[in-house]
Amino acid sequence: MTRCRVPGDKSIAHRALILAPLASGRSILRGIPTGRDVQSTVHAMRALGADFRSQGEGVLAVEGGLEATGPSAPIDCDKSGTTARLLAGLLAGLGVPGELDGDESLRRRPMDRVVYPLQAMGAPIRYLGERGTLPIRFDGRASGALRPLRHVPRISSAQVKSALLLAGLTGGTRVDVIESQQSRDHSERLLSWMGAPVEVDTKEDRVRVSLDPEGWHRPLRPLDLDVPGDLSSAAFLIVAALLTGRDLVVEGVGLNPTRTGLLDILRSMGAGVHTELEGSAASEPWGSVRVEAADLRPFRIAPAMVPRLLDEIPALAVLAARIPGTSMIEGAAELRHKESDRLGLTARNLDRLGVDCDETPDGLRIRGSATPLSGLVETGGDHRLAMAFGVLARLPGMEIAVQEPEAVEVSFPGFWDELDALVPRSEAIGRRPTR
Numbered sequence: 001m002t003r004c005r006v007p008g009d010k011s012i013a014h015r016a017l018i019l020a021p022l023a024s025g026r027s028i029l030r031g032i033p034t035g036r037d038v039q040s041t042v043h044a045m046r047a048l049g050a051d052f053r054s055q056g057e058g059v060l061a062v063e064g065g066l067e068a069t070g071p072s073a074p075i076d077c078d079k080s081g082t083t084a085r086l087l088a089g090l091l092a093g094l095g096v097p098g099e100l101d102g103d104e105s106l107r108r109r110p111m112d113r114v115v116y117p118l119q120a121m122g123a124p125i126r127y128l129g130e131r132g133t134l135p136i137r138f139d140g141r142a143s144g145a146l147r148p149l150r151h152v153p154r155i156s157s158a159q160v161k162s163a164l165l166l167a168g169l170t171g172g173t174r175v176d177v178i179e180s181q182q183s184r185d186h187s188e189r190l191l192s193w194m195g196a197p198v199e200v201d202t203k204e205d206r207v208r209v210s211l212d213p214e215g216w217h218r219p220l221r222p223l224d225l226d227v228p229g230d231l232s233s234a235a236f237l238i239v240a241a242l243l244t245g246r247d248l249v250v251e252g253v254g255l256n257p258t259r260t261g262l263l264d265i266l267r268s269m270g271a272g273v274h275t276e277l278e279g280s281a282a283s284e285p286w287g288s289v290r291v292e293a294a295d296l297r298p299f300r301i302a303p304a305m306v307p308r309l310l311d312e313i314p315a316l317a318v319l320a321a322r323i324p325g326t327s328m329i330e331g332a333a334e335l336r337h338k339e340s341d342r343l344g345l346t347a348r349n350l351d352r353l354g355v356d357c358d359e360t361p362d363g364l365r366i367r368g369s370a371t372p373l374s375g376l377v378e379t380g381g382d383h384r385l386a387m388a389f390g391v392l393a394r395l396p397g398m399e400i401a402v403q404e405p406e407a408v409e410v411s412f413p414g415f416w417d418e419l420d421a422l423v424p425r426s427e428a429i430g431r432r433p434t435r
């Protein structure tokens with residue numbers, strides 16, 4: 001039985017770094033990942049005046065009571081969509097002037113999904129380049145609260161929901177976000193734990209998250225948080241273990257039910273999956289996951305399941321490529337707007353390597369086989385594609401090279417070493433796939 005740990009959860013870390021400076025005292029955050037995306041939020045919050053002090057690797061002491069100042073230079077969110085969208089909500093709510101920008105991949109991603117509802121609240125935001133994308137400028141607001149907002153997004157998005165909650169919290173305005181499929185709920189959990197007036201109302205066909213700061217003057221309680229490991233990072237090691245017939249235990253990993261769709265799919269495929277809850281960190285459940293290899297069946301991901309495994313689809317796609325039978329992914333068009341067009345690029349790469357794969361407007365149909373695969377994988381600089389195809393490349397009998405392997409730095413800087421430890425390179429040489 002191999003055991004491993006993964007870097008801290010990116011989604012929880014972004015939110016903790018944004019909320020801790022708003023608290024009424026000193027927070028301690030441990031397990032902050034060193035990957036590029038989360039560091040973008042560290043830099044962005046520092047630019048707004050946040051006081052972060054390093055207390056060792058991944059440990060930050062954060063002074064509360066942020067008095068945000070408009071940063072003199074544009075805030076560079078690099079490749080991080082979560083940084084850009086959450087910061088948009090924060091700047092809109094705080095009413096400070098500022099500019100948000102990103103690298104060329106982030107400049108291609110849609111920002112109108114947050115800008116439009118923030119403008120509807122009265123936030124003065126302008127596109128500086130192409131309409132709908134970064135860079136964007138916040139003109140600052142002299143006085144007066146934002147208008148309340150009731151928003152029903154076309155697609156569920158935790159980044160949009162979180163941006164609007166941050167705008168409501170810091171702008172002193174009621175916000176209701178109604179999703180037909182619940183997106184990850186880390187913001188709601190952290191905000192409630194810190195004492196913010198957040199309510200979640202779940203009905204069969206929708207989830208409404210409301211934040212109503214009227215009459216609420218209590219300060220936010222500081223955080224003392226150990227960020228649990230990121231199940232989205234663990235997904236790649238779990239798939240590598242299953243494809244090489246190993247049992248694996250991932251320790252100290254986040255088990256928030258809005259994120260564990262991967263485990264349900266693996267169970268549906270016939271894998272042994274056992275979770276053990278060991279604690280809760282600021283309302284975030286965490287524990288260990290044990291995965292036992294088995295003869296696996298193909299899977300079907302229905303649209304309603306997508307938000308719970310959104311970032312795990314590249315890992316599941318390479319798993320499908322080696323499982324006999326046809327696996328289906330539906331309702332995942334949102335993947336076209338991630339760090340790359342993840343549906344298109346996954347299909348193109350699988351096809352190029354010799355996997356029988358059809359791309360649909362919102363999904364993939366993958367017929368798995370044991371045929372040896374060979375070719376060059378184009379990652380488009382997307383960390384999740386580099387890791388997914390990196391796992392495929394490591395299987396015995398493959399002759400696959402992955403372009404831009406350094407893309408893993410975005411979320412999992414030690415990924416290649418962890419993969420080496422789990423599936424030694426020597427195993428991959430000169431052997432044919434066992435399935």
Ligand code: S3P
Nearest residue numbers: 011082156157158159160183310
């Ligand atoms: C994230 C939400 C998800 C996910 C992304 C991180 C977040 O995107 O894909 O990697 O931390 O809020 P959506 O905004 O599409 O839910």
